[in-house]
Amino acid sequence: MPFVYHAPRTLENLFATLDSLEQYSLLAGGTDLIVKWKEKLIDPKAVVDINGIAAMKGIEECPHCFSIGALVTHYEITASARLRAAATALYEAAGEVGSPQIRHIATIGGNIVNASPAADTAPALLALNAEAEIQSRTGISAILVADLFTGTGRTCLKPGQIISRIKVPASGQNQGSAFVKFGKRKALAIAVVNGAAWITIDGDKIKDVRLAMGAVAPTPIRLLAIEDWLRGQTLAASTFKTAGTMAEKLVRPISDIRSSAEYRGDLARQVVIRALETAARRAKGGCACG
Amino acid sequence: MDKIKIQFVLNGETRQVEVEPDLLLIDLLRERLGLTGTKVGCGEGDCGACTVLLNGKNVNSCLLLAARVNGCEVVTVEGLGSYDKLHPLQEAFIAEGAVQCGFCTPGMLLSAKSLLDVNARPTREEIARHIAGNLCRCTGYTKIINAIEKVACADRHCACSREAEEGR
Ligand SMILES: Cc1cc2nc3c(=O)[nH]c(=O)nc-3n(C[C@H](O)[C@H](O)[C@H](O)COP(=O)(O)OP(=O)(O)OC[C@H]3O[C@@H](n4cnc5c(N)ncnc54)[C@H](O)[C@@H]3O)c2cc1C
Ligand code: FES
Ligand code: FES
Numbered sequence: 453m454p455f456v457y458h459a460p461r462t463l464e465n466l467f468a469t470l471d472s473l474e475q476y477s478l479l480a481g482g483t484d485l486i487v488k489w490k491e492k493l494i495d496p497k498a499v500v501d502i503n504g505i506a507a508m509k510g511i512e513e514c515p516h517c518f519s520i521g522a523l524v525t526h527y528e529i530t531a532s533a534r535l536r537a538a539a540t541a542l543y544e545a546a547g548e549v550g551s552p553q554i555r556h557i558a559t560i561g562g563n564i565v566n567a568s569p570a571a572d573t574a575p576a577l578l579a580l581n582a583e584a585e586i587q588s589r590t591g592i593s594a595i596l597v598a599d600l601f602t603g604t605g606r607t608c609l610k611p612g613q614i615i616s617r618i619k620v621p622a623s624g625q626n627q628g629s630a631f632v633k634f635g636k637r638k639a640l641a642i643a644v645v646n647g648a649a650w651i652t653i654d655g656d657k658i659k660d661v662r663l664a665m666g667a668v669a670p671t672p673i674r675l676l677a678i679e680d681w682l683r684g685q686t687l688a689a690s691t692f693k694t695a696g697t698m699a700e701k702l703v704r705p706i707s708d709i710r711s712s713a714e715y716r717g718d719l720a721r722q723v724v725i726r727a728l729e730t731a732a733r734r735a736k737g738g739c740a741c742g
Numbered sequence: 743m744d745k746i747k748i749q750f751v752l753n754g755e756t757r758q759v760e761v762e763p764d765l766l767l768i769d770l771l772r773e774r775l776g777l778t779g780t781k782v783g784c785g786e787g788d789c790g791a792c793t794v795l796l797n798g799k800n801v802n803s804c805l806l807l808a809a810r811v812n813g814c815e816v817v818t819v820e821g822l823g824s825y826d827k828l829h830p831l832q833e834a835f836i837a838e839g840a841v842q843c844g845f846c847t848p849g850m851l852l853s854a855k856s857l858l859d860v861n862a863r864p865t866r867e868e869i870a871r872h873i874a875g876n877l878c879r880c881t882g883y884t885k886i887i888n889a890i891e892k893v894a895c896a897d898r899h900c901a902c903s904r905e906a907e908e909g910r
Contacts, residue, residue, distance in 0.1 A: 457746060457763030457809055479807070486766075486805045487786050499763065501810060527799070551875025552853065554787055556799040557806070639874030640788055 522561025628734025
């Protein structure tokens with residue numbers, strides 16, 4: 453069935469439009485939405501194109517954090533030297549999405565709200581402790597991206613609510629982050645397992661750490677038990693190896709078209725080891741991007 | 743269903759058209775405007791046969807609603823060169839044997855152009871990464887990368903073209 457098309461140019465007009473519609477789909481890059489529509493998985497009565505809304509665009513730097521518009525494309529993220537230096541895991545994750553063609557139009561907001569367990573920016577945003585700004589006609593609130601997901605393809609967003617921007621804390625001294633993805637090939641492959649680590653070091657000890665993983669559960673997840681164990685441990689290959697083994701046991705990965713459960717477990721271990729090693733190296737190196 | 747009036751620059755020429763809300767850019771180009779150089783492969787963003795340039799960047803026209811190009815600039819393979827005067831990339835693809843069945847070629851050319859427009863001297867790895875969204879079932883990619891590298895090297899600042907000039 454054809455749909456009605458709206459293209460509001462301000463947030464005010466957007467919320468007025470959403471209020472007037474019984475059922476609608478928001479259109480950002482459309483790389484998830486149009487595919488689902490073509491496959492007849494969805495049949496929206498109205499499509500509300502949000503690409504004209506300036507308030508949802510651009511990467512801004514705030515004190516110790518970045519405010520990234522929900523409409524910022526993966527390409528824009530990979531073109532930001534500041535994100536590369538101080539939100540390295542996100543920079544790396546955006547660079548792994550699809551292909552250049554997809555990265556040129558697909559957005560970070562769409563990647564999150566589509567809520568695929570394998571979404572590449574999700575583990576990076578979880579590890580970086582990013583917040584999503586939820587906006588509606590009545591106001592604005594913030595929620596951890598980790599708390600946004602309620603199930604595969606589902607978020608806690610209600611009708612009339614959108615994500616306007618994403619707030620990502622900037623890594624500073626003694627901090628570093630990294631993203632790791634295993635797919636069937638280098639481009640145009642949905643992750644079999646992906647993951648990210650953020651680490652703060654104090655001398656040769658792990659002072660603080662966050663670990664997140666995708667494609668091993670119905671939603672992207674934080675590995676809180678492993679984080680707890682890691683805090684205070686010495687920076688050493690054996691520490692990372694133990695964390696990897698814990699990850700393999702902790703995640704109960706599913707068998708599907710992309711991999712068997714056993715292989716996914718192996719990959720989960722490797723993702724944790726590599727992400728931790730790289731994040732720690734960056735934290736030590738002073739430069740987050742090395 | 744109300745039609746939407748859009749205006750955009752297509753291959754350097756301003757066009758005004760009325761489109762249905764659910765018309766895709768690929769269908770506007772091929773069916774409505776007769777520009778059949780842009781190909782349809784998978785229709786889902788996986789093959790790159792439908793690649794066009796949107797404001798200079800390579801995108802999949804099979805995933806874009808036509809209404810979204812309002813106010814934008816679109817380049818298709820028809821805007822790249824003409825039969826009388828081929829674009830240097832087209833010359834290089836022919837010279838290097840980078841075209842077999844030719845189905846991937848229009849998209850491949852436009853992805854190559856979007857790379858060279860921002861990076862005149864890409865490495866082979868950069869070229870391979872930038873054409874990763876364009877599948878070719880015939881050539882094995884090596885000759886395509888050779889062709890793109892050849893055009894990059896024709897750029898005056900490039901070391902290999904300097905050598906060629908000095909040797910002349
Ligand atoms: C060929 C191909 C390859 C891909 N490869 C990858 C990959 O490697 N890794 C990966 O993670 N993904 C991949 N994807 C999936 C997709 O490209 C990403 O999820 C992308 O980031 C989605 O963004 P979008 O702007 O296109 O979203 P859209 O399709 O526009 O939107 C997705 C969903 O989010 C909603 N939405 C969008 N923006 C907002 C907002 N601001 N507030 C509230 N709701 C919103 C929409 O209504 C829709 O339900 C691929 C897709 C294709 C077609
Ligand atoms: S037809 Fe558009 S990517 Fe295959
Ligand atoms: S030449 Fe046949 S697909 Fe590339």
